[in-house]
Amino acid sequence: MLLSTAVRAQAAPLIRKFGPARWAKDIDNAVVYRNVHEFASHPYTRGFWETPGKGLICNFSLATVDYAAAAAGHPDLLNHTFLVTNSPGGRRGATVRSHDNGRTWEVTSVEPHRPNNDVMVPRIGIDGRPGPLSEVGPVDFTDPNVLVTNFNYLYMQNDPLVRDFYEDLKTVTEAPERHSFIRISKDAGSTWSRSAMLPMDNLASLAAYDSATIRADGRCLLFMTGSTAGFQGAPGSNGPLVYCSTEDGTDFHFLASIAPDRNGGPPFMYPRGVALPDGRLLCVLRRDRDWSAAQWTEIYSSDDGGGTWRFLSRATDFGAPSAPVLMSDGRLVLVYGRRMDPPGIRAVVSKDGGRSWSPEIIVRNDAGSWDIGYPRAWEVSPGRVGVVYYYNTKDDPIQVKTEAWPPWGAGGVRFIARSFFSID
Template sequence: EVPSYLNEEEEEADPSELEESIDFSNPNLAIKFRSNLFYYSTDRCKNWNGPFQLPDFGREKLLCRTDYLIEGKDRLTAFIAASKEGTDDEGQPLCIRTTDGGKTWENVGWICESPPKDYGYAIMPSTVKLKSGAYLSMIRRGGKFDGVKKWWIEPYLSPNEGESWYRLEEPTIDNGGNPASMIRLADGRIALTYGWRHAPYGIRARISEDEGQSWSDEVILRCDGANWDLGYPRTVQREDGKCVTVYYYHHPDQPERFIGATIWEPSLPED
């Protein structure tokens, strides 16, 4: 079966203009961002509409990865990345918004400064809305220090709906280069999951009980990876309170990488 967003040649269809506003209040809605395009489904991902073109926001290309907050019937705020200023290399994150159901989009604000042109990136946001209305976003970073390349994730906070941002000190995590997944738990806490690309390789998590001001020690979800080639988690919480974290993984007993999942209880680590 050919997915609905591909043409008869099983290639991605050319983008079209969104003519009818998307109802973001639809409980069966899903939005997908990829590259400079977006798609939407109104039947829980069984069928898709799109692709639809995003503006370039003054950059040579966009590097979208799905991360958004629904804030009303016609309003959605997304967190994406674009190429660095004056180049087509990745990347600098930004906050964009539609208030007319996806017909038009505006650049609300850049999340951090554009990294150096020679080497460095800030990409793949994962964002939650705090109880104060502020946005908290974890950004995947790469940079060079004294000639040595390093890779980590770090948090940024916007107190004014994405217009301006500043970097927080914690949690800055040297995880070897891997995007994070951050969700709001049913009890109000925040759960953060990420791939761990240092030995012992695996998937880890942290919990915040105070809106991201402080974080628990690491919860090791698994640590049996064959090497660094793993991660990119996505986490959801089930109705029974347990979390499901899905990721790609490389295990010593299997020659090929695979999609794995860990079901875990989001309790704080014991002292």
């Protein structure tokens, strides 16, 4: 009877821990990259890696903008989609690197001809071919010097940086709406392989967000989204999914859909995986009804290596996408941008593998508009978190005002920032 009671208690649903938001402790904010003529943004989807010796690599997007003109009555100059094809050179990639666990950063690449989702300038005839990266195999993903990047060339047809490359891809295989690609580095990001097109595995499109997780058996899992074309007249579906590496690590294939039971309602976006010490896998997902306000974070879990998934918890009321960081003491921290007033950066903590979450922890609330967030996070030391994100502040000398909807241009110069904070 005692055993039966214990089993029932363990299976009982957890009540979420409610309470007022509190400030983080020992907050240290700094600027990583800022240029008054550029819109710097979106490290969450552009690549972030930890390397041996307390090294960090962070990619983000850059676009040339005229903030003065935006403030003088043209706020749409800061529209994200407009920047892709109308900013001089379009959106492009940049890379910063830290050798002291994120305290200081140096710019290592602002290549003007590099698409924002790739670590290199694509080479026609070399990059993008389908098929495995046999020339770099076998790949040991448990080696801390081995890094994986998975990405797509956004807006291929229109982006002047990759238009020729996209046309070249169509001579290799007829490209559907969106393909995804991988590169692998074996020297902690100093050099990268050619890019290889991931197999579609009967998907109609496939979108990648630089989200790779290493499973306990050493297999690499890529967390992406994809759509099906439908079957015998049935409508297609779109949602988060997992690709798994092959035995030698040089290729990837479809493994499973993550949320087939919740396809209705707001879309799922930006899946990111976490491998817990006990072997359970988590997937952190963004859902939203309004990208400038009502967006939140949901957690899914898998106990069979990513083959099947179930809903586990809702981690935030308002805030996504969330960057997960597994602390050395087993706690899981999510850091995210809060886009509702007052906008800023916040975090929540789970002590039970993502089943329940603490009240919010405020990292900063001095943003000049909702256009912030997309963080990546890491453990600086026990109980202390580092996070890099894009931001704009309400005390910036440049402030764009608009009453138009959507309010794309409101706020100040978009720059890359980092914060250290303690959760205890």
